[in-house]
Amino acid sequence: MEVVKIDSISRDRKNIAEFLIHNLEDLGLKVRVDNAGEKVNSNSGNIIARFRGNIKQATPIMFSAHMDTVVPGKNILPICERDRIVSSGKTILGADDKAGIAALLEALQIIKENLVPCGDVEIVFSICEEIGLLGAKNLDLSSLNAQMAFVLDSGGQVGEIVNAAPSQNSLKFNIYGKAAHAGSKPEEGINAIQIAGFALSRMELGRIDEETTANIGIISGGKATNIVPDEVILEGEVRSRNEEKLEKYTGKLKQIVEETAQEFKAKAEVKINREYSCYNLSADCQVVKMAVKAAMDMGLEPKLRPSGGGSDANVLNKKGFPSVDLAVGMTNVHTVDEYILIDDLKKTAEYIVSIIKTAASGKNE
Ligand SMILES: [Zn+2]
Numbered sequence: 001m002e003v004v005k006i007d008s009i010s011r012d013r014k015n016i017a018e019f020l021i022h023n024l025e026d027l028g029l030k031v032r033v034d035n036a037g038e039k040v041n042s043n044s045g046n047i048i049a050r051f052r053g054n055i056k057q058a059t060p061i062m063f064s065a066h067m068d069t070v071v072p073g074k075n076i077l078p079i080c081e082r083d084r085i086v087s088s089g090k091t092i093l094g095a096d097d098k099a100g101i102a103a104l105l106e107a108l109q110i111i112k113e114n115l116v117p118c119g120d121v122e123i124v125f126s127i128c129e130e131i132g133l134l135g136a137k138n139l140d141l142s143s144l145n146a147q148m149a150f151v152l153d154s155g156g157q158v159g160e161i162v163n164a165a166p167s168q169n170s171l172k173f174n175i176y177g178k179a180a181h182a183g184s185k186p187e188e189g190i191n192a193i194q195i196a197g198f199a200l201s202r203m204e205l206g207r208i209d210e211e212t213t214a215n216i217g218i219i220s221g222g223k224a225t226n227i228v229p230d231e232v233i234l235e236g237e238v239r240s241r242n243e244e245k246l247e248k249y250t251g252k253l254k255q256i257v258e259e260t261a262q263e264f265k266a267k268a269e270v271k272i273n274r275e276y277s278c279y280n281l282s283a284d285c286q287v288v289k290m291a292v293k294a295a296m297d298m299g300l301e302p303k304l305r306p307s308g309g310g311s312d313a314n315v316l317n318k319k320g321f322p323s324v325d326l327a328v329g330m331t332n333v334h335t336v337d338e339y340i341l342i343d344d345l346k347k348t349a350e351y352i353v354s355i356i357k358t359a360a361s362g363k364n365e
Contacts, residue, residue: 031047055362061147063122064151100151150323154307155331161291161326165314166241173233176192190230196234220233238253
């Protein structure tokens with residue numbers, strides 16, 4: 001509740017960063033902040049902290065959670081309601097991803113208080129996850145000892161392990177028609193809004209197949225009712241856990257817009273940007289095996305599952321750093337109905353401790 005009360009909209013996380021640095025240092029970690037903030041125009045960089053363990057043969061591991069939250073996320077007032085923490089209803093709660101942060105701080109506290117034997121544990125609190133995984137993209141992994149990461153940033157039951165997530169292309173279509181007076185010379189105009197309408201009606205959107213989705217989320221254009229509109233912008237995205245399907249479907253949407261524009265003797269400009277790339281880790285990948293074993297050790301039923309969303313794990317995997325995204329129980333994220341069960345916060349902290357113990361045993365078969 002303390003952590004979600006600190007405002008931390010993307011690019012403005014100075015206060016939360018200071019709070020976390022202070023807490024990590026109190027827990028005995030060595031803390032530094034990288035220069036990712038300067039690169040992405042944010043007032044804090046990624047926080048990288050190291051807990052020195054006493055077991056040499058342990059597998060060095062890293063945990064990460066992101067510090068930024070979405071809007072409306074200022075002046076959050078968390079309320080403890082029976083078995084859960086909710087927001088006042090005016091803002092998000094910010095369990096995405098403060099639940100991961102809180103559980104990590106608690107787990108470190110447990111390790112410290114109980115002198116749990118463990119190896120080196122590194123913690124990364126990343127910036128600007130919600131606006132394009134920018135912190136993770138600018139994180140220098142060469143400074144880390146860890147060989148794998150556990151990202152604490154998924155909804156679902158604790159024990160669910162996201163071992164596959166999609167790639168995402170963002171799409172921006174500018175459709176250029178021709179302006180004209182709508183009353184006196186409409187025949188001289190080309191209506192960009194109408195072209196966009198035709199193009200949209202020809203697109204299949206939503207769930208395309210079990211690993212592919214598509215969406216147009218923003219439409220803008222037009223200046224006045226008495227002007228034939230000369231420009232419309234459509235913005236959207238395609239995601240797939242299959243690269244071939246991603247490119248094929250992205251190409252299809254591009255073709256629809258270009259061909260529709262042509263029919264009306266208009267022009268279309270298409271911009272495609274790869275936001276992040278997919279990952280697909282098999283069940284015998286070491287990071288997956290460790291997550292599974294640690295869950296079983298504490299009596300959870302581990303479940304491997306794919307996700308429809310991206311996280312810092314996508315970026316880390318792309319950089320050759322095997323990473324899974326773990327469910328922490330956050331529910332209805334990115335809405336004012338967001339909540340988290342107190343039991344899930346506890347379980348997540350326990351799960352982190354279990355993973356640290358698994359890594360300390362050195363063998364993860
Ligand atoms: Zn998140």
